[in-house]
Structures are given as C-alpha cells and as structure tokens.
Amino acid sequence: MPARFLAGAPTRLYLNDTFVGSLFKDLGLGRPANQDKPGFSIEISPEQVDQAAADVIFYSLYGDAAKSDQGKITEGALWKNLDAVRSGRVFRVDDNLWMLGIGYTGAGLILDETRKDLTTATPGG
Template sequence: MGETCVPAHPKRVIILSPFSLLSNALTLGVKPIGSTVHSIQDLNANYPSEQAHLGEEIEGIQQIGLATDPNLEKILLLKPDLILAWEDARAIYPLLSQIAPTVVVPSNMPNWKEPKWKDQFSFVAEVLGKEAVAQKVMNKYYQRLEELKVALGNRYQNQTISVASAIGYNNFTFVKNSFIGSILDELGLQRPPAQNVVAPNGAIYNISEERLEILDGDILFFPVHNIGAREAYEKLKHKPLWKKLKAVQKGQVYLVDFWAWIVWDDPSAASVVIDDLYKYLVNAP
C-alpha cells in the first residue's frame, strides 16, 4: 500500500472500527469526528452496546456506516485529515487514501501467538503523535496491576481461573494469548490446563456439550453481551455436565461484560477487567 504521509497532530480523525481503535483514540485524548458501528441496530443507537463503557465520550461522534461497509460519501463530507482503519479495510484502501491519509493497523503484532493489544495501542499512539500520553496510560495500568496483586495476596495460588462464554450453541473459552489471558497471566493467576495454551485469535471455539469440562475452573468468569448470550448461559445452566463443573458447584460463576473482557483489547477495557477482578476476587465474601 506504500508509505502514507501522516499529519503530525491530526485534528479530524475517522476511525473505521467500532472496537479497540476507537477506544485507543479516545484514551489518547483524540476524539474522532466519525466512526463505524458494529451492527445495523447500532446505526440508530446513541450509545451502541459495544461502546457502553466509553459513556459520554462517544457523544457527538458521527456514525459513518457499518465496520464492514463504511459510507465513503459521509467520510468525504466530514473532510478528515487522517483515516485509521483495521485490516478489513484493505480492499477499499485506494478509495480511502484519495480522501485522506489512511493508516491500516496490522492485526497481528508481532504474531498471533502473542497478545497484540499493547502493540496496537503503541502503534495507534505513534500514528496520532501521542506517545507520551500512551506511556502515562500504560504506567497507570501497571500500577493498578501491582496494587491488585497485593490485594489478591496468595489466596488464589492453588485455584484456577476460567474464562468462557457462549453464543447460541457455540461454547468457547479464552486462552493465554487472548487479551484477558494476558491480564490474568500478568497477575500470576493460574488457568485450567485446557486454557493454559495458545490458539488462533486467543480462543478455542465450538466446544461441544460433551466437552464442557474445558470451560471448568475453580472460578469461572462468563462474559455476556446481549440477550442471546444470556439465553445461551441460561440453557447451559440446565445441562447435566454444566452442573458438574467445579465453579458451578462452588457458586463461583460470575457474569461480566463481554465487550470489555473479550472484544475491546485496550487499556480502558483492561481497567474494567481490573475493576471486576477487585469486585469478585478481592471484595467478595
């Protein structure tokens, strides 16, 4: 795609991703003038579900179509000085680059076996000229991690922490090289053997009901994001093998926000995760 001449301090940024790229920019103090959204339902929503943890920060950002089908006419009318896009925008890169300098963020940095969220955040910070801000954000993240480690002490050193979810009939779990897996690893928390591995996209998908033991741990965090996911969870609760899971028998299954735990992959989502870990692992009776 060649080299792109990026303005040193872009003022009118378009984000072609409703997930971590948008949150990265906001965390760095750059409010985009426009962003794509995740679903058709979100086109008519002031605060789409996947952006809930950003609160009022997203107010006033123009919606410019779906992430899979951005509206080029709207983008042109907004007169951006920089377009920041995910890799699925490569097909329309020639058109985007005619509107404004366009940077495509690599999806695997450095490779699929390693969590990519910190590298992505650094990449976006460099593009936006916000390296100093990024350093402060990450310093805060590491400070909170250390404080949480102290608060946890050694009470969970012999317990395993599982993270699993379901959508429809698809049960899946998140492993070491996922966003959440990297946070748990940095905290020194143990994972179940089946989840203490690396996998493409940081997850093991299509886990059948006969193999629900892969989801098990002493504690199970179960991210949910909509009514469908909650319905899938309710259906699982009635399965005989589900009832045999250690976390279920101990009453230690906790529902958490899917978008923050699984999708966003960025420092603001990490802050939500840390808050949840305090809630369920430190402040719980």
C-alpha cells in the same frame, strides 16, 4: 477462566493469546492446562463443558441468548457439577468490556471487576 456464549456459534473458552487471557496470564492466575496455552480459544459443545473446569469462571454472552448454547450449558448437569459452579465462583461479565474492551482503560476495568468478584465470592455458594 473466561468463557463466551455466542449466538449461532459454539461456546468459546478463551486462551492466553486473547486480551483477557493475557491479563489473566500477567496476573499469574492459575488456569487448567487445557486453557493455559497459546492460542485464541477452544470451541466446546454442551457435551464438552467439562473442558471449562476451573476454580473460577467468568462468562459473557454475545448476541441472543436463545440462539446460543448458554441455556443448554448452564442448566445442564455437567455445568452444575463444575467446582466453580458448586462453590459459587461463576461471574457473568459484560461482553463489550471483557471481549471487546482492549487497552489500558479496558484492562483497568476488567482488573477492578476481577478483584471485586474474587474478594467478595462466598466459597460454597
């Protein structure tokens, strides 16, 4: 599940009609029903972080972290209770690549990073 913390805006969970969402769809990576649908994104508040529930979370930050909900979310109990967080399957990714890097080169780099993260993650943290 791709998520993006944005300075001055709500956190976004990216859906299938985004570049990275389409890559995940093409790979056949299972996603929760609320995220596996057409559209660009779902905007969530820190109180709605349960909508980010997934087996794996890839997240990025655009802009100043202090002006985003990143700290409120990642330091909160709701985030810490997500299965992906508890099992150590949360990965910070490069926003420029994952959210702005489209095309064959971007896809190849994202796929390489995804494979590396998914094969080296330690279940249970």
